[in-house]
Amino acid sequence: MKKLATLAAVMSLTAGAAFAGGYEAPVVEAEPMVVEEAGTTNAGLVVPALLLLGVIAAASSDS
Structure with a gap:
């Protein structure tokens, strides 16, 4: 019975430390x-300016 009581006391002390915080x-x-x-x-x-330059280059090469 003394071993059981000691084991229970040790378990309760370690369980308290495990849940601390x-x-x-x-x-x-x-x-x-x-x-x-x-x-x-x-x-x-930029994109419309490049398209406009392409149209101008295509129109000037046709003449």
Whole structure:
């Protein structure tokens, strides 16, 4: 009976240490998104300008 009581006392002390501090949910920190702005180049004008140059080159080669 003394061994059983000693075992129970040891188990209760170690169980208390195992749960010390309680449960804390993990915190996931999101990294901020970095948006790089384009320089002074306006890509919306480049494609129409190239098309216009192509039409001009095609028209001048026909004459």
